[in-house]
Amino acid sequence: MLTNILAISLGAILTNNFIFSQFLGICPFLGCSSKVDTATGMGLAVVFVMGLASAICWVIDTYILIPLGLAFLETLAFILVIASLVQFVEMFLKKSVPSLYSALGIYLPLITTNCAVLGVVLLNVQNHYNFIESVVYGITGGLGFMLAIVLFASVRERIEFAEYPECFEGFSICLISAGLVALAFMGFSGMKIF
Amino acid sequence: MNIKKQFGEGLVTNNPVLVQQIGMCATMAITTTLFNGVGMGLSVLIILTCCNVVVSAIRKIIPGEIRLAIFVVVIAGFVTIVDLLLQAYIPALSSALGVFIPLIVVNCIIIGRAEAFCQKNKVSACFFDGIFQGLGYTCVLILMCVFREFVGSGKFGGGLIDITNGLRFTLDGTGSGIQIFPSEYGAAVMNRPFGGFITLGLLMAVMQYALKKNAKKKALAERAAAEAAADKEEDE
Amino acid sequence: MNGDTKKILRLTFILFVICAITAGILGVVNEVTKDTIYMQKNAKTIAAYSAVLKSDRYDPVEFDSEAFPTIDEVSKADNGSGYVVKTTFPGSQSTITMVVGVDNDLKCTGISIVEHGETSGLGANAASTAEVGVNFRAQFVGQGEDIALSSGGGSIQALTGATQTSTSVTNATATAITVVKSILG
Secondary structure (H helix, E strand, O other): OHHHHHHHHHHHHOOOOOOOOOOOOOOHHHHHOHHHHHHHHHHHHHHHHHHHHHHHHHHHHHHHOOOOOHHHOOOHHHHHHHHHHHHHHHHHHHOOOOOHHHHHHHHHHHHOOOOHHHHHHHHHOOOOOOOHHHHHHHHHHHHHHHHHHHHHHHHHHHOOOOOOOOOOOOHHHHHHHHHHHHHHHHHHHHHHOO | OOOOHHHHHHHHHHOOOOOOOOOHHHHHHOOOOOOHHHHHHHHHHHHHHHHHHHHOOOOOOOOOHHHHHHHHHHHHHHHHHHHHHHHOOOHHHHHHHHHHHHHHOOOOOHHHHHHHHHHHOHHHHHHHHHHHHHHHHHHHHHHHHHHHHHHHEEEEEOOOOOOEEEOOOOOOOOOEEOOOOOHEEEEEHHHOOOHHHHHHHHHHHHHHHHHHHHHHOOOOOOOHHHHHHHHHHOOO | OOHHHHHHHHHHHHHHHHHHOOOOOOHHHHHHHHHHHHHHHHHHHHHHHHHOOOOOOOEEOOOOOOOOOOOEEEEEEOOOEEEEEEEEEEOOOOOOEEEEEEOOOOOOOHHHEEEEOOOOOOHHHOOOOOOOOOOOHHHOOOOOOOOOOOOOOOOOOOOOOOHHHHHHHHHHHHHHHHHHHHHOO
């Protein structure tokens, strides 16, 4: 059990990193990585929502959808759960933990369309994870996302001082640098996980 | 809004991936064989067109406050339909694309078009918008697939084209493709995530170069025309 | 305030109606495609089954699922030639689903990897239809319960750069043979 959880965590953070090997959540990854501060904020928000969404969607899937034979409604149910969850978390934070809200608030609405969140929930179902494994995969997947986005934000802060051909401006040069970071992450794929 | 203009916008000047720069996850993840690329592109095209038409048809009766929620429900509905149909009739494609089929729900192209275009336009215009934007997306996928497959494994049309018994198209993903050079000499890294990032980055750069050059040419031509007009006035 | 509540109720109602319509349509599509999907999935399993042990039919048999958590299903070949074991276990990067054929003398008749997410070009070679994959899987035919990698005193040559995947597949094959042994008693 413990080794299994460790394997899931290491896999989600390093070897099967959501950004660099599974391509989930590229849009916010490119959109929010221009500064390290914003990247950290976005990363934290994603960890939070991915963990919560994994837990709630697992419960809904196992105790409502599958017993009723409604597994084909999974995609629809999950996206609605994620959207309302994000709304709810936003309202809750605004009222009860204003300090956290001011740090994460602006990133929360963006998360609804972050495919990493829906992706992690769907992958939990696909991999037949149990409750604990799902939550661990959700949180560590989010941590992997955060690692990627923070690392990449530091790379981007340097790109600003670099000289490159005019036509590479914008996302183009970012994608190419992201490719180089992905190349570095490929090194982890040789790593043994038990 | 005429069809010709929409066609140009979807394919080139307002291309969803290269110019609007949205919907990139699947673009980079699945473009390893032509089979995946064409399959994903056509799935998105169908879903986008259906969603556009439905959103445009109900645009007057839905309340503004909950329009995004309704869009998401409509999109999720069509995505699930396509997902089920693929599982039933083209299982090879369904297993090759895996989680990226249900993830079309959060593909910004679809919700983006619903929000930006279909809310304000007639059903017919939205129908063509769906087709052309979908085609633009498919073209980008195909370009990336062809490039990555060729550089990565020296092949063309893996999964989709089979030449063992004469040229034919396979829908079950078993076609071996046309081997252009032995796969040992391919840069296997192109089939990995690295290849996805680099290919899309280069493609965007080429697009920006072309658009900028075009814009410059236009500006020059306009200036020349303006100068000519001014000269003419002076002459008179 | 009253007006607000009314508005919220109205919006909820509209959203609910749209969800209900969508769910209804999906229900119909699901009903239509359900059997085909089931058959497609089954066809894949049967194809995998007959690739490792030829038979027209396979009947599931009981086994001790507590003692063998990685085993999904054990089926007896209808022609009495042996058993087919379906097993899901962690590989190096992903969960691998594999089918193992075991004859009545507890020798492996072949393995077939149904699903996996191993590194392409390395671990994925175990499932590949190219020569490297075919040769790798061919080594398993005729192996008994003491199957092991060459580094562990056995005769299975690991795939280049994919020791972890090779080890998992080898161990899973051994477990499959053990479960059949426990059934044959």
